[in-house]
Amino acid sequence: MKYWMAGCWALLLVACGDKKEEKADGTSTEPFQAIAFIRSQVRDVDTSLYQIRKVVSFDGKADTSVITREQFRQEAAPFLTLPDVASKDLRDDYKEENLYDETLKKVVLFYTAKDPEAALQREQVIIDPDQGGGLVKTMIFDFYDKQGGYIVHRNLVWANNDHFSVSESLPGPGGTERIRRTTVSWNDFTRDSQ
Secondary structure: OHHHHHHHHHHHHHHHOOOOOEOOOOOEOOOOOHHHHHHHHHHHHHOOOOOEEEEEEEOOEEEEEEEOHHHHHHHHHHHHOOOOOOOOOOHHHEEEEEEEEOOOOEEEEEEEEOOOOOOEEEEEEEEEOOOOOOEEEEEEEEEEEEEOOEEEEEEEEEEOOOEEEEEEEEEOHHHOEEEEEEEEEOOHHHHHHO
8 A cells, every 4th residue: 555655646746747847936937839829720720611811922013812721731831840949959049038018018928049040030929918818919930041042031920810921031133132921811700800
């Protein structure tokens, strides 16, 4: 009997060992699970009846089309392949700051790379604290990708249950910069109600 009790205590200690780390002030040190959140949004769209629209703006022209769920997943790939700041491997490579923006009336979580050469330089999570105990509104990522002899800057924005956009800065003639922006939207209901 005494060995059975010792085994139960050992299991209880192991199970409790997975608790989130807390700072001295009681706040959690766990980063926001942005990539997991986006994956859940992609699964939601994949099982929905939403009409999905894609708009590509480049060189002063815009092209709009309706896309399939499979094409939606392809367009969402730049988000799903981002480095996961919340993973145990990367967590210590980013500095976390939390603040309340008086102008926006939102909580903003900033994750900034400690390494100036990191591909993902910054991740921002904007939360509305007045909705449902804290509703994620928008996530913004600044990603730098080396392609050939130049670096492409991607600004990725994910708006909860509504749309995402990927803006890429590409080299143009004479050292100029050209911006290609792809916006994919779904769920007209939430857009009209905001």
